[in-house]
Amino acid sequence: MVTLDNLKLGQSATVREFTDDFLSLKLTEMGCFPGEVVKLTNIAPFGDPIAIEVSGYQLSLRKQEAHTVIVERI
Amino acid sequence: MGPLKNNISVALIGNPNSGKSTLFNALTGLNQKTGNYAGVTVDKHYGSYKFKTQDYTITDLPGTYSLYPKSIDEEVACKVLFSKEEGIDVVVIVTDASSLKRHLLLATQVVDLKKPCVLVLNMIDEANKNNLTIYKEELEKLLDISVVAVNSRNKEGINDLKEAITKAKISSAIFYDFEKQMQLFPQATSYQTIIESAVKSNEAHSEQLKQYELSDNIFRFSKINYIIAKCIKKPEQLNKNITQKLDAFFTHKIFGFAFFFLILFIIFQFIFYVAEFPMTWIEGGFANLMNITSSVLPKGQLNDLIVNGVLAGISGIVVFVPQIALLFFFIAILEDTGYMARASFILDKIMRRFGLNGKSVIPMLSSVACAVPSIMSARTITNWKDRMITILVTPLISCSARLPVYTLLISIMFVGHHTVGILNFQGLVLMGMYVLGFAAALIAAYILKRILKTTEKSYFIMELPVYRMPQWQTVTMLVFSKVKIFLFDAGKIILAISIVLWFLTSHAPADNFEVLEKNAVANNVSEQDLNAQKLEASYAGILGKKMEPAIKPLGFDWKIGIALITSFAAREVFVGTMATIYSSGDSENTETLREKLIAQKNFETQQPAYTNAVCWSLLIFYVFAMQCMSTLATTYRETKHWKWPALQLVFMTGLAYLSSFLVYTVLG
Numbered sequence: 001m002v003t004l005d006n007l008k009l010g011q012s013a014t015v016r017e018f019t020d021d022f023l024s025l026k027l028t029e030m031g032c033f034p035g036e037v038v039k040l041t042n043i044a045p046f047g048d049p050i051a052i053e054v055s056g057y058q059l060s061l062r063k064q065e066a067h068t069v070i071v072e073r074i
Numbered sequence: 075m076g077p078l079k080n081n082i083s084v085a086l087i088g089n090p091n092s093g094k095s096t097l098f099n100a101l102t103g104l105n106q107k108t109g110n111y112a113g114v115t116v117d118k119h120y121g122s123y124k125f126k127t128q129d130y131t132i133t134d135l136p137g138t139y140s141l142y143p144k145s146i147d148e149e150v151a152c153k154v155l156f157s158k159e160e161g162i163d164v165v166v167i168v169t170d171a172s173s174l175k176r177h178l179l180l181a182t183q184v185v186d187l188k189k190p191c192v193l194v195l196n197m198i199d200e201a202n203k204n205n206l207t208i209y210k211e212e213l214e215k216l217l218d219i220s221v222v223a224v225n226s227r228n229k230e231g232i233n234d235l236k237e238a239i240t241k242a243k244i245s246s247a248i249f250y251d252f253e254k255q256m257q258l259f260p261q262a263t264s265y266q267t268i269i270e271s272a273v274k275s276n277e278a279h280s281e282q283l284k285q286y287e288l289s290d291n292i293f294r295f296s297k298i299n300y301i302i303a304k305c306i307k308k309p310e311q312l313n314k315n316i317t318q319k320l321d322a323f324f325t326h327k328i329f330g331f332a333f334f335f336l337i338l339f340i341i342f343q344f345i346f347y348v349a350e351f352p353m354t355w356i357e358g359g360f361a362n363l364m365n366i367t368s369s370v371l372p373k374g375q376l377n378d379l380i381v382n383g384v385l386a387g388i389s390g391i392v393v394f395v396p397q398i399a400l401l402f403f404f405i406a407i408l409e410d411t412g413y414m415a416r417a418s419f420i421l422d423k424i425m426r427r428f429g430l431n432g433k434s435v436i437p438m439l440s441s442v443a444c445a446v447p448s449i450m451s452a453r454t455i456t457n458w459k460d461r462m463i464t465i466l467v468t469p470l471i472s473c474s475a476r477l478p479v480y481t482l483l484i485s486i487m488f489v490g491h492h493t494v495g496i497l498n499f500q501g502l503v504l505m506g507m508y509v510l511g512f513a514a515a516l517i518a519a520y521i522l523k524r525i526l527k528t529t530e531k532s533y534f535i536m537e538l539p540v541y542r543m544p545q546w547q548t549v550t551m552l553v554f555s556k557v558k559i560f561l562f563d564a565g566k567i568i569l570a571i572s573i574v575l576w577f578l579t580s581h582a583p584a585d586n587f588e589v590l591e592k593n594a595v596a597n598n599v600s601e602q603d604l605n606a607q608k609l610e611a612s613y614a615g616i617l618g619k620k621m622e623p624a625i626k627p628l629g630f631d632w633k634i635g636i637a638l639i640t641s642f643a644a645r646e647v648f649v650g651t652m653a654t655i656y657s658s659g660d661s662e663n664t665e666t667l668r669e670k671l672i673a674q675k676n677f678e679t680q681q682p683a684y685t686n687a688v689c690w691s692l693l694i695f696y697v698f699a700m701q702c703m704s705t706l707a708t709t710y711r712e713t714k715h716w717k718w719p720a721l722q723l724v725f726m727t728g729l730a731y732l733s734s735f736l737v738y739t740v741l742g
Contacts, residue, residue, distance in 0.1 A: 021284060022531050028291035029140040030535060031176040036295075041318075042538075045327035046423040051538055055175045058317075058538035060419050062426075065533060 002073065005050065005066035007040040013071035014038075020068035027069065031055030038071065081129045083161050084239055087151060087184060088168030089177055090137030091412075091539040093196040095119075096226040097168055098134040099547050101235070108555045115714045116150045117453075117559070125236040133160065139176075141183045141269050142287045144531070145456055152273045155187065164242040165191040166235070171201035171208060171223065172540070174306065178298045179291065181217070182249035186265040190242035191219050194235060198223040200540075207307040216301050218245040227545060251286070251293035258286050317540045324416040334417055337408070338439055344400045345443040346474065352396040360389035378580060379573075387572030390643060391565045394446050394704065395557055401440055401447040402556045405454060406549040408436075412539040414454065422534055428516045429523025431460035431534070438468055438515065442508070445469040445705045446564075449712055450556060459528045465712060466722055467518040469705045472511040472697060475645040479696050480507055482649055485668050487689045503693075510697050514729070559711065567707035575643050575703075578614040586611045609654050614639050628695065628731065629688040629738040638701070645701050687741035691734040699730035 007013055015036050018024035032038060032054045041058060042051035051060040088094045098106070102121030109118040119134040135154055136147035143149035154160050167184050169177035174195070181193055195201070195208060214221045220238040224231035250265040259282070262268050272283055323329050368381040408414040418432025425432055433455045441448035448468050455461040472480075484500050581587075587608055594604045609615055618635030625635055633655045641648035649667070656670045674683040700706065706719040713719075 021288075023533065023535075025142065025284060025287050025291070026144060026531075026533060026535050028288060028295070029142070029179060030537070031179070031295070033292050033295050042321060042325055042419075044325060044420050044423065045330060048423050049419060049534060051321075051419065055173075057173045057176060057540075058321075059535065060415070060538050061535045062422070062533075065535060 001070055003067045004038070004040075004052070004069035004071050005063045007071070007073070009040055009043060012037055012039040012074045014074060016070045016072055018068055019070065020065075023065055023068050027061075030059055031057075032059065032069070037074065081131055082163050082239075084130055084132045084164045084166055085135055085154060085160070085162045086132065086166050086168055087135050087155070087180070088137060088194075088196075089139055089170070089180060089537075091537060092137070092168045092170050092177060093226055094134060094137060094168045095551070096545050096548050097194065097196055097224065098132065099551055100224075100226040100229050100232050101132055106551070108559060110714075111150050111154075113714070114146055114150055115712060116147055117555070119555070123236070125240065128240070130236075130239070133162070138180065140180055140291075141187075141273070142283075143273070146458055147456065149273070152269075155184075155189070156270050156273055163190065164239055165189050166194060166239065167191055168194045168196050171195040171198045172204055172206060174208070175298060175302050178301065179294055182294050182298065183269075185217055185219065185245045185247060186250050187269065188244050188264070188266055190244050192235065192238045192242050193217060193219055193221045195221060195223045196226060198231070199225045199227070200542075205309040209305045209307075213301070213305045216247065216304065218247040219243065249294055249297055251290045254286055254289045254293070258282050320541050321416065321538075324413065325420050330416075330420050334420065337404075337413075337417075338436075341401065341404045341436070341440065342443070344404070345397050345440060345447070349396040349400055349443075353393050356393050356395070357389060360385060360392070364389075379576075382580060383573045383576035384569070386576065387569045388565075390572055390704070391561060391568050394444070394560065397444050398447040398450065398560055399553050399557055401443075401451055402553045403549060405436065405451055406552040407544045409454065410542065410544040410548055412541045415536060415538050418536065419538065426534075428519040429460070429463050430519050431455050431457060431464070434460065434464040437464050438471060441468045441471045441473055444473050444475070445471070445702065446560070446708045449705065449708045450560065452712065457532055459523075459526050459532060462526060462713065462718070463519050463522045465709055466522060466718065467515040469700060469702065469709075469722060470511050470515040470518060470698065470726065472508045473645075473702075475702070476507075476696055478646040478649045479641075480504055480693065482652075482668065482671075483689045483693045483696075486671055486684050487686050489672065507693065507697050510694075514698060518725070560708070564704070564707040564711040567710065568704050571703040571707070572643055575614075575640060578617065579609060579612050579640060581613055582608070582611045583613070583616070605654050606656065609636065609651075627738065628734040629685075629691045629742055630695075631683070634692065641701050642703050644704070645696065648696070685742070687738050690741055691738040694737050695730045695734040697730070698726055698733055700726035 001016065002013075004013070015032060015034050015038060017034060018027065027033070032052070036054060039053040040050060041053045044050070048063045049060050050063060050066055051058050086094055086098055098119065098121065102123055105123060106119060106121030109120065110116070111118050116136055120131060122129060122131050124130070133154065135151040138148040138151040140148075141152050143152050155162055155165065165184055165187075167181045169181060184191055193213070195210070201208060208223075210221050210223060220241065222231055222235045222238050224235055226232070255262060255265065255268065259268055268283070268286070324333060364381045364385045367385060368377055371377045371380065405414070408417070414433065417435065420432070421435050422432040425434055430438075434452070437448040437452045440451065445468050449465050452461050452464045452468070455464055481504070484503050488500050488503070590604065590607050590611060593599065594607075599607070614636050615632075617639055619632040621635045622632040625638070630638070633652070636655060637648045637651040640651040652671070653667045656667060656674070671684045672682070675681065676683045700723045706723060709719040709722055710716060
């Protein structure tokens with residue numbers, strides 16, 4: 001188990017749980033919910049934010065936000 | 075649906091990037107209006123169409139990801155659904171057919187509200203291009219409402235949608251987490267009652283509701299996964315190559331920034347140089363109109379009011395239109411193509427430090443041309459606090475109206491040739507003023523970030539939409555509505571202030587003007603000198619003299635005081651007013667004014683009046699001071715509260731006063 005910000009470019013993982021209450025609400029409504037497979041698709045030039053593929057589209061989020069998502073590498 | 079009303083009210087709801095505005099344009103054509111929702115800064119777009127003798131009113135709600143609002147825009151969208159005044163009869167749920175999974179979350183929530191609704195599979199052409207097969211009938215069965223495939227760009231399916239709206243029905247399907255509801259809200263009779271009371275109460279959401287929201291979201295997606303599996307056949311390899319390749323370029327550490335600066339350069343060229351032409355035409359046209367009106371109408375007070383008060387005021391408003399239209403033309407294209415999200419993506423880390431957002435960059439940099447369109451363009455920033463900070467600090471950046479003031483003052487200070495190596499000293503100082511403005515804006519943002527309080531959580535969880543060709547109709551409509559909002563909302567405030575300013579400069583207590591005029595005839599005083607005498611005798615002149623004690627510590631006399639008052643109309647008016655006061659004639663010809671100012675002696679000391687200390691002090695004052703009624707009016711229009719423009723006025727002018735005082739004390 002790692003947090004989402006620790007994935008490497010191109011790596012996929014399954015979402016397991018969240019550590020922040022508010023962000024968990026925002027993330028689930030954006031289609032990033034436990035059981036869903038996400039893939040790290042892009043990292044901004046200064047290393048932050050990052051972009052993931054989730055529920056069939058691309059979502060960008062800051063590293064500190066990604067840090068609240070616990071995932072399991074596939 | 076109930077008995078036929080004479081006007082059926084339809085609401086369009088959908089995620090941002092669902093192509094909602096394009097669909098709205100396709101439905102209403104040119105029959106649309108822009109208004110405001112009461113008490114908030116969200117624009118209301120509504121329109122109408124007729125279908126089979128029945129009239130429909132259609133409201134394009136702000137984009138929202140769910141019925142649990144997380145921003146002011148989303149809150150408005152949700153409130154309208156339940157509002158008695160709006161009286162929504164039918165809800166049209168707009169989804170992007172290529173990205174149905176995420177869009178279905180909001181769709182199932184709306185279905186659960188038990189209002190008549192219709193689901194639109196928008197941009198069906200793109201889904202077809204990606205070889206997605208959507209089994210529409212299956213989807214209709216599972217959602218129990220009609221589903222219409224639409225391509226809003228060429229209006230395919232629009233008639234089917236209008237037909238479906240007439241037959242919209244309440245779904246009998248249920249998607250919400252019933253068990254959790256029983257556990258957390260045992261007294262609630264339906265999903266609708268929970269959402270309605272949550273939306274209507276203005277308090278922070280309860281722990282209970284948050285718990286429910288999380289479990290409801292997850293529960294819904296488990297059902298959505300089932301729907302997707304049943305209704306959509308995906309090709310083995312999704313065709314995402316184009317977006318991937320473009321992203322590799324647009325978010326590249328070198329090419330990405332190079333492209334962004336190229337875009338900025340193009341926007342600058344347009345709002346600086348290209349806008350100059352229509353602006354000159356507008357000013358020329360109004361000057362002609364003012365001449366004609368003044369000669370046609372009988373001489374007198376009314377003539378003066380109409381020509382120099384009203385017409386001059388309107389001219390000062392209309393002159394902003396080219397810059398606003400051009401800036402929004404580019405912003406609409408950047409938003410519509412999906413590029414704006416990438417620009418935010420690569421700039422976020424830098425801007426975040428200052429309490430700003432990736433999307434603040436374009437508004438801030440555009441204000442080098444003018445703060446008015448910039449403040450309006452801050453609308454693209456969805457986060458309330460980031461948007462307010464951007465609006466508040468943007469006017470600190472030196473705009474083009476300050477340039478004539480800077481040029482005049484710098485040319486007084488550095489007569490002859492001053493060079494440092496190969497650098498021209500005047501150019502260096504000018505650049506310094508711009509740097510100072512930028513620095514002040516960033517520092518102010520940094521401070522405001524700590525001061526401003528908000529209940530809205532700050533986050534940067536943002537969709538990166540697929541790249542699309544811009545929709546010209548959507549772009550045009552946006553430009554049009556922004557220009558209209560400025561002309562009629564901010565415009566009326568600007569007009570009122572310009573009439574006050576006109577009155578102050580063209581009227582004097584008692585018969586002071588008549589006395590001066592008689593004296594002028596008797597003593598053969600030139601018209602230039604008479605104008606100077608009149609300005610001194612006017613209310614503005616009196617005010618200038620009254621405020622002299624207050625501005626004396628900055629090195630300013632009453633003459634500068636008058637110019638400070640009049641340049642509230644626009645900063646460059648400073649130069650014109652100084653020209654009138656020193657009766658150096660044409661304000662276009664600053665050479666004579668410059669010489670007069672240099673030659674000017676202080677009345678008491680008989681030393682040059684415009685010393686370096688005075689010029690520096692004035693220069694710094696113009697960098698920081700809030701000297702622009704149009705900016706204040708626009709800030710009011712965009713924030714819907716007088717406290718924000720008041721804050722701008724106080725903190726900027728306060729900063730200017732203190733800085734000028736410091737500069738004058740040190741140098742003087």
